Each structure stands twice: as structure tokens, then as C-alpha cells.
Amino acid sequence: MTLTRRLVLMVAACIALAILAISLVFGVLGRQALIAQAEGQAQAVARIVAESARLTEISLEEMRNVLLDDLATLAFAIANTNESEGSDIGTRLAEIVARGNLASIWLVDGDLRVLAHSIGDYGAVIEGETLPPALPAEALAALTSGRRFSLALGGPLDGIQYVGVRVAGGRALIAGQPVTVLAPVRAANSLPVLLAALLDRDEIQSIRVFDDTQGLLAEVGTALPPAEVKDIAVATIAGTAPASALRPDHLLVAAPIRDTAGITIGATVIALSTARLDRMLADYLLYGAGAAGLVFAIGVAAASVFAGRIARPVAAMTRAAREIDGRSFDPASLDRLARQGDELGTLARVFQHMAIEVQAREEHLEALVRARTLELEQKNALLEASKRRVEAELDAARSLQAAILPQALPAHPSYAGKATMVPARELGGDFYDFFAIDERHLGIVIADVSGKGVPAAFFMAISRTVLQSSARESRSAGACLAAANTLLCAQNPMDLFVTTFYGILDTETGDLAYANGGHNPPLVIRRADGTVADLPRTSGMALGVMPDMPYAEKRLRLDPGDTLFLYTDGISEAMDGEGREFGEARLRETLAGTEARAVDLVIEGVTAAVGHFVAGAEQSDDITCLVIRYIGPR
Structure with a gap:
């Protein structure tokens, strides 16, 4: 193989290896970038989930407070209406309950005996009718004694929130409102609704939300193996850091959910489609192959040009060496190369000087060889004559010795x-x-x-x-x-x-x-x-x-x-x-x-x-x- 071809192949091989290495580096970096992006998305969803839960709780609390205020206002208005006796009060309360979408209204005296109840035409009081036993007695006593004008009577009882208002004469009016009135607000702000809005965005296939006890709070999207999702959620909650796992058809990313104090209270697990990763890798391969082909062609062309420039002086020196061996070398054939100021020019000048000395020495040696050859031929002739004479004498001696015996x-x-x-x-x-x-x-x-x-x-x-x-x-x-x-x-x-x-x-x-x-x-x-x-x-x-x-x-x-x-x-x-x-x-x-x-x-x-x-x-x-x-x- 010629020097030019070796140089071209060497440069081409170096370029190919460099392109392959760059493609591998870009592929690894792209994969890491996608995983980092997916982890960022999971963290963003986790923050959204945490903030949504916080806002939902705040909204529901505010709506509950508004509800209590409304009930208190309504109860106060009812308490200040023209008082009626007997069934007239009950009928009026029943009408208010029907029109106001209330659960019930109670009118009690200081001993918490029911004076009237919103039961319509069945009379003001039904025998044996009493307040729900779960209502706090202290709060009712505070109303009837005049210490409080209005007061929320604890949490919801059987789905009904009660509010009491003081009425003149040591009496109290108790109104109950079903908490289902907050269901539309709660449904509008629920996690499944919020998570469903995030599906199909940025290749998100499914979202799972877990609490700090690894309990599933909400899930939307395609079904995934429960053990696989739970394992990465447990690892994220325990490590309090994002985690990822690449599967053949999806990428699992988990991020911790933190409260306002920074404490991990759960984890969000997102399943992303690998189609985006596959497209990116395919693009890298396509662009890398195109770039490799282009750079390879340019590199081979450049290598051919420079290899030719490097190999031509070497070829000239090789040709000169053959001519010296064939006794046909002309030192002037290297004058152009010898005028160069680089290492090849120095080599050509040294080669010229060496070739001239070699030719002179060869001519001198040939003259000496011719002289020595002539001398040897003369001495060989003398030796041959001496050998023949000795052989003749030995033959005579052998004949004499044979004759003696x-x-x-x-x-x-x-x-x-x-x-x-x-x-x-x-x-x-x-x-x-x-x-x-x-x-x-x-x-x-x-x-x-x-x-x-x-x-x-x-x-x-x-x-x-x-x-x-x-x-x-x-x-x-x-x-x-x-x-x-x-x-x-x-x-x-x-x-x-x-x-x-x-x-x-x-x-x-x-x-x-x-x-x-x-x-x-x-x-x-x-x-x-x-x-x-x-x-x-x-x-x-x-x-x-x-x-x-x-x-x-x-x-x-x-x-x-x-x-x-x-x-x-x-x-x-x-x-x-x-x-x-x-x-x-x-x-x-x-x-x-x-x-x-x-x-x-x-x-x-x-x-x-x-x-x-x-x-x-x-x-x-x-x-x-x-x-x-x-x-x-x-």
C-alpha cells in the first residue's frame, strides 16, 4: 500500500472515530437532557399538585366560612321576624327552609326545649322532638344565656352544618345547612380534574399521586404495573429527591411533594412516552450520519491533497534511490526538492550529497576491483600452474611409492x-x-x-x-x-x-x-x-x-x-x-x-x-x- 493511501485511510479513520465519539456523546447528553426535562416536569406537576391541594383546602375553608356567615345572617333575620305562635311559626320556618335550601331550623328556649321546628303543617312542636344530641351543649348555653350573638355549632353532623343565633327572651334559633352545597366547588378543584388537564401534554401518558404513607390519592391516564409505580414512589419519598426509570415503552419519573415547610408529604409519578426520546435519537443518528458523510468526504479530499503533497517528495526520494541502485541517478533531479526550506528539503540535500559521494566511491571501488581482479587473475594463473606442477609431482611420487611396494x-x-x-x-x-x-x-x-x-x-x-x-x-x-x-x-x-x-x-x-x-x-x-x-x-x-x-x-x-x-x-x-x-x-x-x-x-x-x-x-x-x-x- 502506498504512503498516500495510508495517510488518507489514517485521516479518514480518525475522522470517523471522532464523529462516532461525538454522536455517542450527543446521544448520551440528549438522553440525560430528556430525563432531566422529564424530572423537571414531574417536579413541576408535584408543585402544582401541592399548590392545588393547598388552594383547594383554602377555598373550601373560605366557602365554609361564607356558608357559616350566611347561615348566621339568615338565622338572625329569621329571629327578628314577627313572632308567631304555634303552627304559624312552624309554617313560617318550613317555608324558609324550603325557599332557602336549608336542612332545618330549630327554635329552643333556655332549657334547650324545642319551641318550634320547620316541619310545616304538623304543628309547631312534635312531641318528643329534641335537638341532635351531638350539638355542643356549651355553645348552646352561650347563646341562650346571651354571652354570644351567633356561633357555629361544631363541625358537620351527618352532612349538615349547624349555626346558632341568640333570640330575645333567652331563646336561640338554630339553622342547619347541608355541606353538599360545597360539592361543586370541591369537584371543580379536585386532583383528578387537575391531573386530567395535564394529560397528553409533553408526552405525559399517566399521573399517579401518593401520600407520605404510599397510599394512592389520585390517578389518571393509562394503567401501569402497580408494583413498578409504587417502587419508584417509595424510593422518591424515602430519598426526598427525583428519580427516573427507563422502560421499553415509557419513562417513569417521580418527584416529591413538599408542603410550605419543605417537608415531603407525598410523591407524584409521571409516565412519559419514549416516542420523543426515540425521535430525538433518530434525529441525532440521521444528522450525525449526514454530518459524518459530509465531514468524511471533506476529510478524505483534504487528506488526499495533503497526502499527495507529503508523498510526492518521498516518491521522488524513492525514485532517486532506485536510480542510484541502477547507476542512472542524476543529482540535478532533486534540485527543486532540495530548494525547499523544510525537513524534506534538508533530506533531499543530504541525499544529493550522499549520492554524489556514493557514486564517487563506487567508481573508485570499481577501479580498485578491476586492479585487484587483474592481480588475482594473474596470481590464480600462477597458482594453477603451481597446482598442476605439484599434482604432476605428486602423481610421480604416488607412482614411485606404488612401485616401491x-x-x-x-x-x-x-x-x-x-x-x-x-x-x-x-x-x-x-x-x-x-x-x-x-x-x-x-x-x-x-x-x-x-x-x-x-x-x-x-x-x-x-x-x-x-x-x-x-x-x-x-x-x-x-x-x-x-x-x-x-x-x-x-x-x-x-x-x-x-x-x-x-x-x-x-x-x-x-x-x-x-x-x-x-x-x-x-x-x-x-x-x-x-x-x-x-x-x-x-x-x-x-x-x-x-x-x-x-x-x-x-x-x-x-x-x-x-x-x-x-x-x-x-x-x-x-x-x-x-x-x-x-x-x-x-x-x-x-x-x-x-x-x-x-x-x-x-x-x-x-x-x-x-x-x-x-x-x-x-x-x-x-x-x-x-x-x-x-x-x-x-
């Missing part, structure tokens, strides 16, 4: 033999030898010189010559090795040594006299049973280490058909790719069962087994072996 045993009817030597390098340090000491005895030698290469090959030639010379001068195997050791110690400037096995075979009897100078003991393969065993060991140090060393000698009788296998450690210590050695035990297994094979097949079997074991691993030492089979006396 005998190719076949002397022809003799008493024995047959075969030998091989595979050097690890061009020249080897192993050698073998067999020579006739006289007509009856055969000398057998196998040796391994320490080290490899040319020094080992030279020391091998010297050792072979010394051993042959010593063997021809003495018929004892131990004495031969002792004499050869002394001579080699005197002619060993490189401190090399050679492990040697020397044996003398009597062709008439099969006796083998031998001495060992630190070499691997040869193996004997018996024709009779095919067993493979080491020759008994003799003590002796490798030749060339220390002069004047004695070498012990032992003898072994070879029966006709027995085979003597002599080898160097290049066979037993041959290693495969994992570093495991071929070993003497595996060599014995390979030789087992070869007692009847020809001697050349025995050598081929051993070398093939070693080659299969190493499986292509690099040869670490010379591989040399010698096989001699005793046939028997002539």
Missing part, C-alpha cells in the same frame, strides 16, 4: 598371498612388504607411519629400507625390530614413528616367528573350523620413538590352509558420517567364513565391507591389508 608375493608352492594399500591422500604412510630371506623362510612386514602426506611417505620409504636391511642381517624377528628402531631414531629429524609387525614364516613347518612394535595384532583364520582370532600379543614400542629398545618374540604354528590377515588401523578405525568406527569386532565378522575363499576375494570382501560402512564419508586414514595363506610344505 611389492605387487605380488614371490612364487612358492607353500603359500599364496595378496596385499593392497589405499592412501587417504596423494601419498600414504602405510606400507607392507614380503621378501624371501632364504629358500625356506619368508619375511612379512606391515607398518603404519604416523602422519600423512609427503613426510609420512618419505619416512615410509626410509623405514622399509631399514627393515629390509635389518631383516637380511639377522634371522630373529625381535632383533630385526630392535636394530631397525635404533637406525630410525638416528635418522628421524621430524620425530615421526612407525608401528610395525614383522614375522618370519617357515615354509616347511608352518611356524611363524614374529615381533610387534606397537602395531595392530594380525588375525589368523583357521581352516579347520573357520574361527578368527588375534595372534598372541608381544610387548614392543613403535619404531623411531626411543633407541635401544628390546622387542619380544613369539611363535605360532600355522596348519595347512590357515590364513594370516595383517592390517593397519585405517580399517578398524574407518568412520561413517556419524563418527562411528568400523571396529575390530565388525572386521572379525567380515572375515568369518572366508577360510575357503581365495586370498584376493578375502581382501575384496574386507574393502567392500569398509566402503559400505563409511557410505561415502571422507577417508580419514590409509587403508592397508595383507593376506597370506599357508598351503603346506612342498
